[in-house]
Structures are given as structure tokens and as C-alpha cells.
Amino acid sequence: MAISLHYTERSNSVPDLRQISRTDSDEHDFLSPNEAYRNIDIFTFLLLAGSFTDSFTNLCRRSVQKKGWKELFIEIRDGLNSDSKSLEKRFMLNRFIQLNFEDFKEKIRQINEEIDNHMSDIPIDWANHYNSETINETYSQVIACRKILSQQRLFYIERGNLPSLLILQQAITDQFLRLIFLYNSNSNLQQIDCLEAFKVLFDHSLIIVGQPSGTECSAVTKYEKTDKYVTIIKTHIICLLDPNRVDKYLKLSNSGVTLYALDNTGGLERGIPLNLMWKKRTITYDKNKTRTFFYMELNDKDHIQLTEMNSKNKPFHNQKLCQLVFHTTFTVNETNIQYSSTLNSSLFGLCSHAMFYPIYLAQIIISEVEQMCNPINSENHARTFTKFINLYHKRVCGIELNCHSREFIEKELHKICTLSYEKVHNISVNIELIQRKPFSFDIYQDILEKLVAQIKLMSNHPFLSMLYNDRLFYGICSDTVDHGLKGNSRQPRLLVRYNKLEDQVKNQKPDIIFVIDDGKLRKACINHKNLADEMSKCFDEATVNIETQLQVLNYDINFSFKNFSWYSDSRLNSNNMVKTDCETIFYSLELLLKNAIQNSRYYRQVPMPSVESDSQTSTEQFCSLHTMIVSLELSGNEDLRAEAFTHLRDTLCQWCVNHGIHGSLSFLPAIDSPEWPDINDTSSILPQ
Known part of the structure; x- marks a missing residue:
């Protein structure tokens, strides 16, 4: 037909x-x-599809009308909606506003010159x-x-x-x-x-x-x-x-x-x-x-x-x-x-379904690499394929893989290459034989699907690419890097990375892991669905705590946590209250927790186990244990009321886990209320 x-x-x-x-x-x-533009660093994001609604050419025209790029970026930012995609654009615009605009003009001239040549x-x-x-x-x-x-x-x-x-x-x-x-x-x-x-x-x-x-x-x-x-x-x-x-x-x-x-x-x-x-x-x-x-x-x-x-x-x-x-x-x-x-x-x-994209992207990447390369011996097999993964990363994310990511990927590919050769030939690897026996890149299909999923998350959220370019996001790596933080209570250190490949579930988007070492290693996991909101809180914390000693580790260099404030602005978290109707106002959970802890009337101090680090002797830590009664009255659909309680409980538990708070949490219905399933519950909260 x-x-x-x-x-x-x-x-x-x-x-x-x-x-x-x-x-x-x-x-x-x-x-x-x-088009593959030459190395223009952060300015690549002006050219990436999806970063802005306007084309680069129209942005240039509008910047002239507004008598400057900074003024244009501020105007675009102030006109954004409040949805998550607009929030991510706001991050990027805030980062651009922080640039040195004398250098910016020169880079724009270079981009236009390159377009003219083409x-x-x-x-x-x-x-x-x-x-x-x-x-x-x-x-x-x-x-x-x-x-x-x-x-x-x-x-x-x-x-x-x-x-x-x-x-x-x-x-x-x-x-x-x-x-x-x-x-x-x-x-x-x-x-x-x-x-x-x-x-x-x-x-x-x-x-x-x-x-x-x-x-x-x-x-x-x-x-x-x-x-x-x-x-x-x-x-x-x-x-x-x-x-x-x-x-x-x-x-x-x-x-x-x-x-x-x-x-x-x-x-x-x-x-x-x-x-x-x-x-x-x-x-x-x-x-x-x-x-x-x-x-x-x-x-x-x-x-x-x-x-x-x-x-x-x-x-x-x-x-x-x-x-x-x-x-x-x-x-x-x-x-x-x-x-x-x-x-x-x-x-x-x-x-x-979009969840299957990485499977077919991996197949097509392998197919195209094999068309572009002559048969590759095992000695250079992993290195060659890593080069093309880097070219794919640079194409869809706008920037190259950092050296630590390339080294990690090549090491993982080499393991697969070695095991595949041993499996096919049922022998221990002999370098002379390896040099004579080329084989297909399709041995990397499984790991490539996971790598593509991580790279695609960054391309779908370009502000992550900007963080990666600013060395605030570590990107693709092993979780062994966590132990290189070596922070302590006086100078804690932070690492932001993808979850490790072994933990990545097939056909699901990867998570972002925050790792903090302040004498004790703690981790928080951010799901892609909450990425913009959670990163907004991170940027806001960097703005509020500008004098913090917290450092961000990237490879062998430390950066100040305050660099995250480049992505923030005064209005980013101004809407802490969301009015849903004329009678009810829901506060953000984080604000609710902070106020509850600060204003609690009942507390007692209990000693915590001592913490040792490489750079300081053990000290006795204390925390406050708070007890409070929260009264909540809801009307409407019974199933949805139960779901609201469950959501509140799960969210509160997860927040406590992420922040190392332990204790117990009870949700009990009032004496005169009907018994709701799943509400009578005491959930243990343990530090992660």
C-alpha cells in the first residue's frame, strides 16, 4: 500500500x-x-539542537538587536516557563551569563567565520x-x-x-x-x-x-x-x-x-x-x-x-x-x-519505545565503525573502538570524553576483547596470534548499549554536558574513584558521576550518583525523572554556602563547590510554595524537613560512632534525635489519599537515607478515621 x-x-x-x-x-x-565545528568548548552548546529554541543565526541577529549577548540571555531566561525542560535551559543560560563576554565575542566571530567557509x-x-x-x-x-x-x-x-x-x-x-x-x-x-x-x-x-x-x-x-x-x-x-x-x-x-x-x-x-x-x-x-x-x-x-x-x-x-x-x-x-x-x-x-534506543544505536554504531575501518587486530581493537565512542560522544554531547573516561572505557573494552579471543580460540592469549586474528566489533554490543544510554542522557540534558565541560561532573567511570576522594570533616570532597556500568539496568536510563567523603563515604542517587529539580537544589546550596570548604574532585584536580553557583540565579528556587487551590498550600519537602528539624520542640543528643579519616584523628560526633507529630487531613478519592500517604512516607525515608539520618518513622491514622491499608506502618531509616 x-x-x-x-x-x-x-x-x-x-x-x-x-x-x-x-x-x-x-x-x-x-x-x-x-557540521563538525572545531574546538569551541562551551560555545558548542549554542549550536546544539535542543539547547535553545532558536537557531544560532537567529540568536546572532537577536543579540545585535539587544545590543549584547548577555542582555539577550537574560531576556530569554526571564521569559522561560516553569517546566523541567525550561528549568534546564535556565541552568545553561545562567552559565552563559557568567562568561567573559570579550572572549565570547571572539568565539562567536570564529564560529561565523567557519560557517562562512562552509x-x-x-x-x-x-x-x-x-x-x-x-x-x-x-x-x-x-x-x-x-x-x-x-x-x-x-x-x-x-x-x-x-x-x-x-x-x-x-x-x-x-x-x-x-x-x-x-x-x-x-x-x-x-x-x-x-x-x-x-x-x-x-x-x-x-x-x-x-x-x-x-x-x-x-x-x-x-x-x-x-x-x-x-x-x-x-x-x-x-x-x-x-x-x-x-x-x-x-x-x-x-x-x-x-x-x-x-x-x-x-x-x-x-x-x-x-x-x-x-x-x-x-x-x-x-x-x-x-x-x-x-x-x-x-x-x-x-x-x-x-x-x-x-x-x-x-x-x-x-x-x-x-x-x-x-x-x-x-x-x-x-x-x-x-x-x-x-x-x-x-x-x-x-x-x-524509547527505552530500546540504545540497543539499535549500538548496532548501528558497530555497523558504521566496521564500514569505516579495515579489519583491526586485537592489539588495537579496544583502542580503535574507544576512539569512535569518543567521536560519538563529541557529536551528540558537543564535547570530548575526558581522559579518565576514555581510559576507563578502553580498559573495559580490552577485557571484553581478551575474553572473546580466549573464548573463540579456547587458548590463553598469545600476542603473536592476536596480531594475526582480527574479529568483529559486535563483541562490544552489550557494554556499548550501557555506554550509549549514559551518553544519551547527557545529550538529552545539555546542562550535564556543560557541567562535564566545567569539570563538575565526572561522567562515565568506575565506582573505584569514590575511594580517591580522601575527604575529612574539615575539608569534605564531592564527586558527581554516573552509576557504574555493572549496576545499570538494561533498557533503563542511568542514574546520577553524588558521593561525599567527609571522613565517611556517603552516596545519594538521583533518578533522571527528578534530575532538574535535584540539581536545582545543588546549585542553590552552592549559592547560599559560597564560603564552604567543600571541594569537587575531577580526576586529579579539585574544584570549589561554589562553581555550581554558575548555574544558579536568585529566582531559581524562589517558588518554594505551590498553591494548588484556594485552601491548600503544599511546601517543598526539603523546606518542610528543614523547618521541622529547626523548630522541633523535642530533642536529645546521642553519641555517634567515631569517624576516622586519613588526615585527622577520630572525633566524637553528635546528632539530635527529633520527635514530632505531623497532622495531615486529606479529602477526596480514598485510593489517592492512601497513595499520598505512601508517597510522603517514601520520600521522607529516602531523604533521611540520603542525608545519613537514622531512626524510625510511624504513620498512624487518627482514632476516628477508617483503617487504610499500607498506612499503619513503621519504616526503619538507616544511613546509606
Whole structure:
């Protein structure tokens, strides 16, 4: 069954093409959506998709209107909503506001200069300089551009000295017009030669600029069940023949695009046909120059129906790697020249839920690394794959892995490589044999799924990448680093990291672990669902306790805890009360606990066990034991009232555990209230 994708902007004057002019958008993203910018550190986050709602180009324009970047960031921050995503943007804006704006202007100039270089259009005079060697070199450059643009979907790969697509469009269009001239010269011999030359040219006229991806993930998408099974695939392809110069000679057929699943042998099966239209887009570059491109796309407004079902009546393409195949027919007007060209996309995954993204991302990363590398001997196997994990991290998070993360990953991969070799050959490892026996990177599938999940959490929450860049977040590592803190009560030390790989549950997002050593090692675990709220408290604590001696460890360097205050502002935690109706006000649990402890009327001191550290002798610690009565009256649905009590109990227990408070907690209903299940409960609270 064919699926027709309809576009509301379709032009009436040109039935099969539409003209779009987007002078307000970022033209560079249209031609190079995953460009690898050179080392620009924290400024990378101005360019990352999802960091801000505006493109980099529009941010630059707005900064001029506001007479400064700082003023623009403050305006954007003050206009944010109160949801968690906006809270994370607030963290990032606060960090940008702390920058030295003299350095900032220079970095912005460098970024714009790099974009200008990517959008250059050096003129080529084919009439005077054409030869077969030159056009073959151009075709080689088209192939190289296809390869780079495909690799940039998942990896940080610089384009090097490759020409821009503007230059390639000019070269391919000039060659097309030259072939038209030769064909019309009425020489039969030349016409035969031209026919073959046209075929080669058409095969090199198409480039997939944006390889298939989903709305939430590079290279993987998911389907939704409404009344039908539908999915969203984002991709766009351009033709290097300039419409303004070839329109009277050439007609492009609306492309037949087919969605295939990859079978066990690497072949394609069960195709779903899609109908796409060639459109036109005019871009503006170099201030006032314009250029028009043929292009077609699938975007997040296009819902593709999955019509092929498996034996369980589920989408056949589910839990598979897939591929798009583009078919375009080129027809040269007033001739008998007609040629169909085919171009295959890179692989992408399709699954039922976002929790499965890491599985298919890992498969695709392994597949692409094996295409990019010659067979690797075991001696360099782990090191080579670590390099590509770093390139993936830099591509999706905007920054490289720190050296301690690279060392940890390579060490873990080397263990797997060694064990795999021993298992396959059933021998102890012999270096000479290892050097002669290459094998696949798919031995890393399981650990790569966990690494991808941790990297993806950082890419989904860009402020974590900024913390990582500021050396306040340790990132991927082993829990053995906890014992290197060596803090004490006078100078406690903090480490913020991911949970260790062994503890990471398959198909679940990783947790963030806070480790504090103040003579005793304590840990707190932050779930991704509460990440923004909990980090907000951390930033607020750094602002309030600016003179604290608490240090943050990162590798072998200590940083002040007050550096977390770079992400805070005076309004970040001003809303401690949330009014839910005209009668009830709920306070934040943390504020409730602090007030309760400070204002409690009943307490007694009990001695705590002595604590020893490497840098100080043991001292006797004391804490206060508080007893209080909390009165709570709720009305409404009985099940929800019980759930409210349970939630309050669990949250209070977890807070006490995280802060090393121990004792007991009792929830007892009033004498005249009905008995509620799960409410009569005494929960022990023990320090973690």
C-alpha cells in the first residue's frame, strides 16, 4: 500500500514543485545539519539542537538587536516557563551569563567565520577549464561528501578540504549544461557519448544531507499506536542541479521512496512505498547572495503508516534495522534521454519505545565503525573502538570524553576483547596470534548499549554536558574513584558521576550518583525523572554556602563547590510554595524537613560512632534525635489519599537515607478515621 504525504504549502502554479524562501532560518543547517565545528568548548552548546529554541543565526541577529549577548540571555531566561525542560535551559543560560563576554565575542566571530567557509561558492569557469580529469575529481568529491555527511550523523567528523555543496552544485550544473550543448551539436557519436555521461552525472547529482533519524534520537525512531501503526522518520535529500539554470531542460519525477527492513543476511525485505515530491528552496548566504536547490524531505509532521505486519499482527519493521531507498527519474526535455537513479540511505533502527534506543544505536554504531575501518587486530581493537565512542560522544554531547573516561572505557573494552579471543580460540592469549586474528566489533554490543544510554542522557540534558565541560561532573567511570576522594570533616570532597556500568539496568536510563567523603563515604542517587529539580537544589546550596570548604574532585584536580553557583540565579528556587487551590498550600519537602528539624520542640543528643579519616584523628560526633507529630487531613478519592500517604512516607525515608539520618518513622491514622491499608506502618531509616 502506498502512502502519500501531503504538504499544505503546495504551489498552485507549479503542480509538482513548490518554492520556499526561508531567509529567517539557519541556511547552513539545511546544507550541513550535523557540521563538525572545531574546538569551541562551551560555545558548542549554542549550536546544539535542543539547547535553545532558536537557531544560532537567529540568536546572532537577536543579540545585535539587544545590543549584547548577555542582555539577550537574560531576556530569554526571564521569559522561560516553569517546566523541567525550561528549568534546564535556565541552568545553561545562567552559565552563559557568567562568561567573559570579550572572549565570547571572539568565539562567536570564529564560529561565523567557519560557517562562512562552509558556505563559500568559488566560481568555476567550465567553458575554459573543462577536462575529463576535472569532472571525475568532482564526482569523487560528491562521493566523499556523501560519506562525510552520513558519518556526521553519529560521529564528530570534520569535512577537511572538501568543497561546499554550493561549489559542487555549480560544478555539476555546469557539466549538465555542457552535455546539453554537446548533445545538441547533432553528432551521433557525441550523442552516444553524452548518453553515458548523462547517466554518470545523474548518479552523482543526489546527496542525502540529513540521514534518517527520529525526533528524539539520531539513527533510531519509534512507532506509535493510534488507530494505525505510524512512525516519524526525519531525512532530507538534495539534487545538485540548480533549478534556476536547468528548469527548461530537465524534469525530475516525484521520488519513489521505499522503507525496507534489513533481513538476517543483510538484504532488504518487505518494502513500504512512500511518495515524496521534489520541492525548491532558496537559501541566502554571504549576506545577499542566493541559490536555489531541489530537495525533498520527511519531517516530524509526516506520519508514515506501517502497513506490513508480522505473524503477531505487529509492525514487521519493529525491532529491526531499516533503510530508505530513493528512486528518481531524470528526463531531459525534447530528447529521448530518461534515466532512473537509486540512492540508499544509511541504516536506522525502528522500535516500539524509547527505552530500546540504545540497543539499535549500538548496532548501528558497530555497523558504521566496521564500514569505516579495515579489519583491526586485537592489539588495537579496544583502542580503535574507544576512539569512535569518543567521536560519538563529541557529536551528540558537543564535547570530548575526558581522559579518565576514555581510559576507563578502553580498559573495559580490552577485557571484553581478551575474553572473546580466549573464548573463540579456547587458548590463553598469545600476542603473536592476536596480531594475526582480527574479529568483529559486535563483541562490544552489550557494554556499548550501557555506554550509549549514559551518553544519551547527557545529550538529552545539555546542562550535564556543560557541567562535564566545567569539570563538575565526572561522567562515565568506575565506582573505584569514590575511594580517591580522601575527604575529612574539615575539608569534605564531592564527586558527581554516573552509576557504574555493572549496576545499570538494561533498557533503563542511568542514574546520577553524588558521593561525599567527609571522613565517611556517603552516596545519594538521583533518578533522571527528578534530575532538574535535584540539581536545582545543588546549585542553590552552592549559592547560599559560597564560603564552604567543600571541594569537587575531577580526576586529579579539585574544584570549589561554589562553581555550581554558575548555574544558579536568585529566582531559581524562589517558588518554594505551590498553591494548588484556594485552601491548600503544599511546601517543598526539603523546606518542610528543614523547618521541622529547626523548630522541633523535642530533642536529645546521642553519641555517634567515631569517624576516622586519613588526615585527622577520630572525633566524637553528635546528632539530635527529633520527635514530632505531623497532622495531615486529606479529602477526596480514598485510593489517592492512601497513595499520598505512601508517597510522603517514601520520600521522607529516602531523604533521611540520603542525608545519613537514622531512626524510625510511624504513620498512624487518627482514632476516628477508617483503617487504610499500607498506612499503619513503621519504616526503619538507616544511613546509606
